[in-house]
Amino acid sequence: MGTELINTILQTTFSAFNIENVQNVLRESKKNDHPAISRFLEFLSLLVNEPGNSKLTQQFLPTIIELCTTALYPAIRENCALDIRENYYKLVYNLLVNNWRYFFKGNVLTTLNGEIETTANEQSFIQLMESIAWSFSQADIEQFRANLTSCNELQLKCGLYTKLIFRQQMSQALLSLLLSVLLARSHELCRDDIISTLFYILTNDNTNNFAYFIHNYLDQSNIQTILNDKHKRLLTETYGRNETDLPSFTQNLNDFIHDYRHYTTTNSS
Structure with a gap:
């Protein structure tokens, strides 16, 4: 041809x-036309x-x-x-x-x-x-996992996390979103995938690290309403270290999540 x-x-x-x-077509409530769109994609x-x-x-x-x-x-x-x-x-x-x-x-x-x-x-x-990042705020576990895999594949094949545009305009928002998902325990089936993605993003950005990220995350206005200054300081001092291997990073982050949830429960009561 x-x-x-x-x-x-x-x-x-x-x-x-x-x-x-x-x-x-997509606005229509009828689903009969949607397979045609799907095949087109x-x-x-x-x-x-x-x-x-x-x-x-x-x-x-x-x-x-x-x-x-x-x-x-x-x-x-x-x-x-x-x-x-x-x-x-x-x-x-x-x-x-x-x-x-x-x-x-x-x-x-x-x-x-x-x-x-x-x-x-x-x-x-x-x-x-x-559009990919938005899917991480949704409940669909399978799509969540698939898109995490896509992001990490883009890093492996194309160096996504090292790109200036990603580091300057996307990295912090994506890190915060993924950490919030971990803290909410809403996607526990993807827990290991989320943690490894956080690790890959942070270790491929020479302008960012876990200590800096955690400090900024805890300073967000919505966090200030559920954690007092003492608990924020304890979390930063205890877990604000920059682990260079995935197992150590995972253990440190899991401990941070445990204490964060404990402190928020204590404050709410």
Whole structure:
């Protein structure tokens, strides 16, 4: 099948599944049309997986990203029960991992030489990552675990946690969200995955560490209402150390969580 024919087919497909049409379908209470959207997302995942980032993929990449950020993610936020959620997040992961240079223009040598890496399409990258981070505030355990795995895969393959844009604009909010989930014990089945993710984020950021993060976390206004200054100081002094291996980090964090919950219970009574 020639490139021109494929291009024509894709143009026709995107005309049918344009932003407005997708938004309208997802707003409908009828679920009969949702499988069509879900299959379309599976098709897009295959497209963005195109080996070598073909020109055809690059041509449609902005359209796919706009569809994700303007139609799909807002619809999922509005209705958490939408059955397209799993395929949406698979698409976002495949889009990022296979088209990393669409957002980051540097290469391995750039990083090794300490050169500043050029970031492109920043807003699109932030919006896609925000959609992943949002899933960590939801009750869906399987999607939570899958997206944690995706983040760690992006670190392993692309160095996500080392990127300046991640460290400056996403890291602190994501760390705080994940720690809050641990403290609430709402996703205990993902406990080990959450702790290892916290460890990987902190150990790949030379401008941050556990002691600094814990100090800032305990200084948040919502924490100040449930912990007194004495208990905050005790937690910081006892557990504000920077463990360099995962087992030690895990033990330290688990002990912190235990004492934090004990102090909050004491204060509330």
